C-alpha cells in the first residue's frame with residue numbers, strides 16, 4: 046500500500062490486460078476505437094469545461110510559450126486540443142510545438158483539425174509511445190499531457206521519460222482528472238460512475254472505454270503520491286493545482 050489510501054500501482058490496467066505491454070496495447074486499441082466520436086463525446090460529457098482546462102493549462106506556461114526558441118511537446122495529444130491551446134497561447138512566438146500520440150486514428154483527426162483551422166502556424170504531429178520517445182535527452186523546454194498520462198502502462202517510467210527529454214530547468218504540466226471530496230464529490234461520483242459510462246457507451250457505440258474512464262481515475266495515484274513520484278523522477282519542484290473543485294487538476298514539475 047502507498048500509505049495514502051490506494052494500493053501502489055504501476056500504471057493503467059484496462060480490463061483483460063495482464064502486464065504493461067498488454068495494457069499499452071489495450072489502451073491504444075481503445076482510443077483508436079472511439080477516435081471518430083472522441084471530440085463530440087468529450088465536449089458533451091464534460092459540458093465543455095475541458096476547453097477551459099486546456100486554456101488554463103496553456104496560460105500557466107505562458108512564460109515558456111512566449112520564448113521564440115522554446116520547444117514544446119504535448120504528449121498523448123489525441124485529437125490535439127491541448128496542443129492547439131498551446132499554439133494559441135504561443136501565437137507565432139514559439140519555434141516548435143509538437144503533438145505526440147501512439148494512436149494513428151487520433152492523430153489523423155488532429156491533422157485534419159489543424160488543416161481546417163485558419164491559424165497559419167500549425168503544430169507538428171508524431172506517432173510515438175510516451176514510454177519510449179524518439180527524441181534526444183534535454184530536447185524540450187516544456188512537456189505537457191492532458192488526460193493522457195493516467196493511461197500510461199507505467200507511471201514512473203512515463204515520468205522518467207518526460208524528465209529525460211526535458212532540458213535542465215525544463216517544465217512539465219500533467220493535466221488529469223481527480224476525485225473531488227465532500228458533497229460536490231458525492232454528486233460528481235454519481236455522474237462520473239453511473240451516468241457518464243452509460244451515455245458514453247450509448248453514443249460511441251463501443252462497450253468498454255467509458256467504463257474504463259472512471260475506473261482509471263479511481264486507480265490513479267492521489268495528488269500526494271503523484272507528487273512524490275514526480276520528485277523521485279527528478280522534478281526538484283512539483284505541485285498540484287485543483288481545477289473545478291478538484292474534478293481535474295494540473296501537476297506542474299520543474300527540473301533543477
Ligand SMILES: C[S@@+](CC[C@H](N)C(=O)[O-])C[C@H]1O[C@@H](n2cnc3c(N)ncnc32)[C@H](O)[C@@H]1O
Pocket residue numbers: 069072073076077087120121122123124125126127145146147148151173174175176190191192193194196197198
Ligand atoms: C483521453 S485521450 C486525451 C487526448 C487529448 N490530450 C485531450 O486532452 O483530449 C488520451 C490519449 O493518450 C494516448 N495515449 C495513451 N497512452 C499512450 C502512450 N503510451 N503513448 C502515446 N499516447 C498514448 C491515447 O492514444 C489517447 O489519444
